[in-house]
Amino acid sequence: MSTPAIAILGTGAHAPAKVLTNHELARLIDTTDEWIVTRTGIRERRIAGKNESTATMAAAAARAALSDAGVTADQIDLVILATLTPDLPMPATACLVQDLLGVPARAACFDLNAACSGFIYGLDTAWAMLASGRYHHALVIGAEKMSSIVDWTDRSTCVLFGDGAGAAVLGPARGTAQILGTRLYAEGAHAHLLSIPRGPKPVIQMKGREVFKNAVRQMEDAVREILEQHGLTAAQISSVIPHQANIRIIESLAQYLGLPLERFVINLDRHGNTSAASIPLALDQARRSGRVRAGDTTLLVAFGAGLTYGSALVRW
Numbered sequence: 001m002s003t004p005a006i007a008i009l010g011t012g013a014h015a016p017a018k019v020l021t022n023h024e025l026a027r028l029i030d031t032t033d034e035w036i037v038t039r040t041g042i043r044e045r046r047i048a049g050k051n052e053s054t055a056t057m058a059a060a061a062a063r064a065a066l067s068d069a070g071v072t073a074d075q076i077d078l079v080i081l082a083t084l085t086p087d088l089p090m091p092a093t094a095c096l097v098q099d100l101l102g103v104p105a106r107a108a109c110f111d112l113n114a115a116c117s118g119f120i121y122g123l124d125t126a127w128a129m130l131a132s133g134r135y136h137h138a139l140v141i142g143a144e145k146m147s148s149i150v151d152w153t154d155r156s157t158c159v160l161f162g163d164g165a166g167a168a169v170l171g172p173a174r175g176t177a178q179i180l181g182t183r184l185y186a187e188g189a190h191a192h193l194l195s196i197p198r199g200p201k202p203v204i205q206m207k208g209r210e211v212f213k214n215a216v217r218q219m220e221d222a223v224r225e226i227l228e229q230h231g232l233t234a235a236q237i238s239s240v241i242p243h244q245a246n247i248r249i250i251e252s253l254a255q256y257l258g259l260p261l262e263r264f265v266i267n268l269d270r271h272g273n274t275s276a277a278s279i280p281l282a283l284d285q286a287r288r289s290g291r292v293r294a295g296d297t298t299l300l301v302a303f304g305a306g307l308t309y310g311s312a313l314v315r316w
Helices: 033-040 054-069 093-101 115-131 188-193 208-229 247-257 275-288
Strands: 006-014 018-021 044-047 078-082 108-112 138-145 163-172 178-186 239-242 297-304 308-315
Touching: 006 054, 006 115, 006 275, 033 247, 044 163, 054 093, 054 138, 054 163, 054 275, 078 093, 078 115, 093 108, 093 138, 108 115, 115 138, 115 163, 115 178, 115 275, 115 297, 115 308, 138 275, 163 275, 178 208, 188 208, 208 247, 208 297, 208 308, 239 247, 239 275, 275 297
Parallel strands: 006 178, 078 108, 078 138, 239 297
Antiparallel strands: 006 163, 018 044, 138 163, 178 308, 297 308
16 A cells, blocks of 8 residues: 655744844844854844744744645644744643644644754654544644743854744645655764753753764765665755754755755844754745745755754655
8 A cells, every 4th residue: 555645735934023133142242243144154033022932933833834735724633843942841832832723622732852853853753644644634833932042141052043933734745746755863972962951041052063063964964865765866956945053064065965055045144043943934935935846856954952863855
């Protein structure tokens, strides 16, 4: 019995209205716009307002994705929220999103934490659950309120992160569009390089140089193996949507693939690192701007704390 084809039917995104520029950060900590841009490529990031939470941002992105897909909330029977910044330790923020959207009680709803790789982990999980035939339409959301877990006195980390959400509706393929494949990995031996230790005010701690080296290697491995698995060359990839962490990492990946940087979807200059929201936010912007079109093959690739990493191939 053949596995049914599953596709991304629609996408959506939400970015908070508040913009925090490098120049504004330079008034708070010892840094400059030039220092941040040179090392990261980031010029500004979005910060959630007082009334914005991970759940409200996720719901806003999900509503846009549902509209784009032409699917209603009562057709959703699976909600997977990738996040490392849940609104509460319990219950799952996915349940709060379910309530905000009016998704019916028969839906399975849960959070998934693979940090910055979370959306690809969620995509793989939803794909498998839909392909089983037990579920029909899924919402996969990446949403983060990174501003709530950043040490605003640590210039090595606070300049990197921003808030936002992105979402995708998955369901039975229409025409030739479908998810072609995914690859997931984790290297727990390196978990100490990027973590949020317990404490009175848990905040991100990162060994930047080591994370950078591992990120480059992991993303290259994830890309090489998924292309080999599907018998594709880099030249056959229409666009690459990488995790938006650092422009230097993206430039290294472009060099490895032998592709011009123009083929990469990059929005980190305006949004910074939004962790699990990074890829779906960039994906939605790419689709709505015409960067991703019917018939294209898109490569998604990410790395994150864990250390987790993964890739996905999607045909539109």
